[in-house]
Amino acid sequence: MSTAAAPGAAAAAIVRLPAPPLPWRRPLPLALGLAAGAVVLVLLALNLGALAAVGWRADPGSAVFRAADWAALRFTLLQAALSALISVVLAIPVARALARRRFPGRGALIVLMGAPFILPTLVAVVGVLAVFGRAGIANQALASFGIPPVSIYGLQGVLVAHVFFNLPLATRLILQGWGRIPAEHLRLAASLGFDRRAMWRHVEGPMLRQVVPGALAVIFLICLTSFAVALTLGGGPRATTLELAIYQAFRFEFDLGRAALLALVQAAVGIAALLMLARLALPVGALSGLDRAAPPAPGALLRGLDGAAIVLAAAFLLVPLALVVWRGAPHLLSLPGPVWTAVLQSLRVVALSVTLLALFTLALALATLWTRRGAWVFEPVGLSALVASPMVIGTGLFILTFPHADPARLALPVTALVNAAMALPFALRAVLPALRQAEADYARLSAALGLSTAAHLRLVLWPRLRRPFGFGLGLGAALSMGDLGVIVLFAQTGGETLPMQLHRLMGAYRTADAAGAALLLLILALGAFVLIERLVGGKEPRHAGT
């Protein structure tokens, strides 16, 4: 149901999913309403509380915005813009090749394009280093020609890692654009004898003009809050992001006022970007129309170019991952004790985070459907979840709790809570459409037969929700397992999670242990995803509907 443009409607449009009209709305049980209200309050408190604390503590008088801080602001914007641009420009030929070619492994490659979502950042960094690092295969190849090694550290390294993560995302978004070109347009183009220029001008160009701005904006926004990549591949005066600068103000200077000031700038940049983004039509999540007949294949030259795009993209994604496995495997079983302690801590964080995520998702999804204004309150709050970046929230929470509570004791709950909030938009995006469909189809039947809310949940909703719910929770588990974020502000020695421990090993140049720990992290993140998805979602589709 679309209403006339109201103030803020554009902003709301990016955080609401399309909703078919409901034939009947079940009244929201009081307990569930209270739970959903509590979730909204927690999320608002997390964002606004952190911002307020940061604003209160940021004292521009004593903590002057130094030259280094301006550099961090400039670098943050520059690397985010370049990452978005490079990812999207490279993704266009890859997406076009995937759209118009049929070859064995095409489906697997498209699935692989979704994998970076559950891939821990540090694992990708270790993979990128294995290819482009000082001892990486690229420099070894150069050395065999007598060319001195090229350093990966700095802007180039940050960009390579960001493109590694976002090229697949951009490809999926643009591929979707190709999937949405109506088959009739392609047939029309063929029957009118469009050449490549005409095809570009009338069919592909207009589609890309719709899709590309959204893809650029999404990737720009993701890279604005880059922390782990900048921490490992950037650093120094010329390659520090704001998130990293916040951490350094904390860790090395313990200057809370300065950290707060930086956090305030980061928050302002993030919110400004979000407002600009609200003016763009954002791409939607699902891939469709990929399996229909491919458009007529152009000539041999283009076939060669398409093939090259696909092979290069696949190699760019697969070689680093293969090297993580290859180099890590020999050291997997000889990992030192602290790594296994960190595994235990990570598992605790994941368990708590997935539990919170399950509660948040269910409460917000049901409250969205079962209240008159739910789609305007619970859904946007859940889908935007974290407006402030993890480091901003971490800084704010630290300021609020520091004198009173031991940061080490808060490390686990704070990390789990922030991780749950980070995954909430993805889980809601998975669950809400299925829930809406189930209610559109069966809410009246259930009411006509007098099913109680408990019976309705058990008999009607659960069988239809468990698969998307399992997917969302699996995503949350992998995200939490691989996250290197707020934990670094709170945890002390002994309380590290596995990503944090991996970062220590990398920093200490314990290459063998780091390789083993990276493979272990990869296995645990993928394992957490698969296990939770299977456990909650069931093994296979259990019913095809009537």
Add this chain to the structure above:
Amino acid sequence: MLELDGLRIEQGDFRLAADLTVAEGARVAIMGPSGGGKSTLLGAISGFVELTAGSIRWQGKPLDPLPPAKRPLSILFQDHNLLPHLSAFENVALGLDPNLRLSAEQRRRVEAALDRVGLQGLGARRPAELSGGQISRTGLARVLLRARPLILLDEPFSALGPALKTDMLDLVEAITAEQEATLLMVTHDPADARRICPEVVVVAEGRAAPPAPTADLLDNPPPALAAYLG
């Protein structure tokens, strides 16, 4: 007696008014152009559509304050009458206990209802393993089991072929007669009305007309109905 008294429904640009009574035990077809409000009328009676004004009474008692399940009626929708992950038996059993905790006696009654509609031995099947006709029969078995005095059908058989639909209509007629129930049935097909409904309510141009004898009405249709029937 079902009374629609000064009934008004307004949803955006949509308007529907009804002032009519249906006698107990009557079988009434509801006909009219698409979008005219036939389903909305059934939705109002069954409690899914809010009234803007007026009231609905059954045997003198107002239905409006009751939630759908408490109203003295069973309804079959055009689609989605069965839950896809439950067996036919369980789908019928929902009519006795929405939590599916059945006594031995209740289980016998479910089996009897399945037998009555011609689904002997098919209780264990899921809807995906049933034919269109068998799905309709399962829905009717539940209507039979609930034994409510008012039966509302919102075109549940529209996807069936002519022969199957005739079978279903005959089954509906038999069940209605056995239970002395009152039937309101939305249909697009004048033959359906002629077959089992002695009366027709025409819903067109924002108004539901009082029931009129089927044969007279279809032989000499008023302008709105004539335009629709073509």
